[in-house]
Amino acid sequence: MTGRRDLWERIASALDRLAPPVAAPVDWLSHCAYVWDGGSARPIVALETVGLAKLRGIDEQKSAILANLKRLAAGAAAHDMLLWGSRGMGKSALIRAAIDELASGDDGGVALVQITSGSLPRIADLLVELGGQERAFLLYLDDLGFDSGAAQDNLALRSLLDGGVMARPANVRLAVTSNRRAIVARDWDESNARHERDERDNALALADRFGLTLGFHPCDQETYLEILRAYTDPLDIEVDEEEALRWTIARGSRSGRSAYQYACELAGRAGLKL
Incomplete structure (x- = not known):
């Protein structure tokens, strides 16, 4: 009987190892x-x-x-x-x-x-x-x-x-x-x-x-520069408008994303975090 019980215990243990862990319930109230x-x-x-x-x-x-x-x-x-x-x-x-x-x-x-x-x-x-x-x-x-x-x-x-x-x-x-x-x-x-x-x-x-x-919709030049300065002004970073516009031409896109990317470039040059 002892041998049979040991066999069943080994089988149960093996099945436990093969079975995926039960996912913990999600706390839907604690995170944003x-x-x-x-x-x-x-x-x-x-x-x-x-x-x-x-x-x-x-x-x-x-x-x-x-x-x-x-x-x-x-x-x-x-x-x-x-x-x-x-x-x-x-x-x-x-x-x-x-x-x-x-x-x-x-x-x-x-x-x-x-x-x-x-x-x-x-x-x-x-x-x-x-x-x-x-x-x-x-x-x-x-x-x-x-x-x-x-x-x-x-x-x-x-x-x-x-x-x-x-x-x-x-x-x-x-x-x-x-x-x-x-x-x-x-x-x-x-x-x-x-x-x-x-x-x-x-x-x-x-x-x-x-x-x-x-x-x-795509932003115009004035809006693009406004978006850019929303990132750079708090860091006291001076913006060269001609270079900022060349940045968009090189990427083929004048958008909020390209403004952020250029602001990231300027912040990196200045050794600052954006």
């Missing part, structure tokens, strides 16, 4: 942001942000997003948001900065939950979990663009926004950033056949489901 991969969530201790004050040239977008998130934090009706437009003009930065701004409010703010690529089909599991929390959440999909044939993700997101059997919790809303308002594949060709036109129609149907749609 999380990353969800379709099966588990990882808390973000400190949210990377440049701060709202340094985001220039997008004042209307800032006001609209802050007002919408304040409604969500207060338990009032709030919109899903689509932020679309030019690369580097602050779409993602504005979402992070707004969440960080609200974190110090009396209502506890809104927790950001970034959804990783490929996890949309399992989003219902996350909604069930978040719906039971005494907190508001903003699900965040960054740089969304469906490649040709990725109908599953498209349908999952459309169902989440509107028309799904499962009702979405009132404390959960969605923010999506995309370089195109229609959220179509980046290699879209208008001369493609009927199948491609159907995909475009699906993408447009998805974009129409957002209650708040905000465009981010």
